[in-house]
Amino acid sequence: MIFELNKSVNEPIILPKKYGVELFLKREDKIHPFISGNKYRKLKYNIEEAKKKGFNKLLTFGGAYSNHIAAVAFAGQEFGFQTIGIIRGDELEDKIEENPTLIFARACGMEFKFISRQLFREKHSDVFIEKLEKEFDQFYLLPEGGTNNLAVKGCEEILTKEDCDFNFICCAGGTGGTISGIINSSKPSQKILGFPALKGSFLNKDISKFVRKKNWNLILDYHFGGYAKVNIELIEFINKFKRENNIQLDPVYTGKMIFGIFDLLEKGYFKEGSKILAIHTGGLQGIAGMNKVLKQKKMPIIE
Ligand SMILES: *Cc1c(COP(=O)(O)O)cnc(C)c1O
Numbered sequence: 485m486i487f488e489l490n491k492s493v494n495e496p497i498i499l500p501k502k503y504g505v506e507l508f509l510k511r512e513d514k515i516h517p518f519i520s521g522n523k524y525r526k527l528k529y530n531i532e533e534a535k536k537k538g539f540n541k542l543l544t545f546g547g548a549y550s551n552h553i554a555a556v557a558f559a560g561q562e563f564g565f566q567t568i569g570i571i572r573g574d575e576l577e578d579k580i581e582e583n584p585t586l587i588f589a590r591a592c593g594m595e596f597k598f599i600s601r602q603l604f605r606e607k608h609s610d611v612f613i614e615k616l617e618k619e620f621d622q623f624y625l626l627p628e629g630g631t632n633n634l635a636v637k638g639c640e641e642i643l644t645k646e647d648c649d650f651n652f653i654c655c656a657g658g659t660g661g662t663i664s665g666i667i668n669s670s671k672p673s674q675k676i677l678g679f680p681a682l683k684g685s686f687l688n689k690d691i692s693k694f695v696r697k698k699n700w701n702l703i704l705d706y707h708f709g710g711y712a713k714v715n716i717e718l719i720e721f722i723n724k725f726k727r728e729n730n731i732q733l734d735p736v737y738t739g740k741m742i743f744g745i746f747d748l749l750e751k752g753y754f755k756e757g758s759k760i761l762a763i764h765t766g767g768l769q770g771i772a773g774m775n776k777v778l779k780q781k782k783m784p785i786i787e
Contacts, residue, residue, distance in 0.1 A: 492513075498729060510642070519555045529635070541568065552630045553586075556626060565624075567595065648674075655765065660690040719784050733764070
């Protein structure tokens, strides 16, 4: 099987001279033409494992605009698996046409099962998985967000030898798989900063399951009210960043992280002379869906 990824490069970001630091963005959003960023890294070894074990079906879970759902649907098509997406929210069943992520996943051949938000919370329980096995027969299960040991292994390939002279490495967090891989392949002298896209500090525990090193901590101040929540300030920041750097950020993860880094710079968090690397984990497929929501709310959209 050929799992090809483009090399991602570190691009310099324009900063005011007064900060006295350098900031680079690792363009993981460029590693694949359709599946941008970390979700493909997380699938790599899982797809190999599923093939090796003889599965022909992948099943996974996600919300309506999930980057993971889009990635699994595409990878399934590319590597010859049927794909099943268990989608949160049974009210979405007859609204597929309004949802760019689900339209894309369906075009890749993904079959959907919509379940209530309540049932979705129990999705990883044995009882529920057994029911799914009765309904869909044998499948290779990918957890929500795609995080497991093999996903972390894939994310250990994000940092390369050339990245060893950065003092700080910044990464957005959802389930913590991506930052775990980065921590595992970092140098002990480097500091890894995680920017959770969700409210709360539960990610500390989740990351600790996958890493041994202690050279990391989470910055909990930039979730903007919770997962996929945005405000006008964030949207305007993302649009301004694009005008100035010609780089698109996503509103759920990377936009919040870069906003946080800029705020920390202003507050003097980074010592003069620091070299900072931020990871652009992708997620750009979700912008079309977010813009639909923003239009409905009569808010400015992502340009
Ligand atoms: C899913 C996702 C993340 C979070 O990755 P985790 O491994 O779940 O922490 C970050 N950025 C983007 C763009 C994502 O799609």
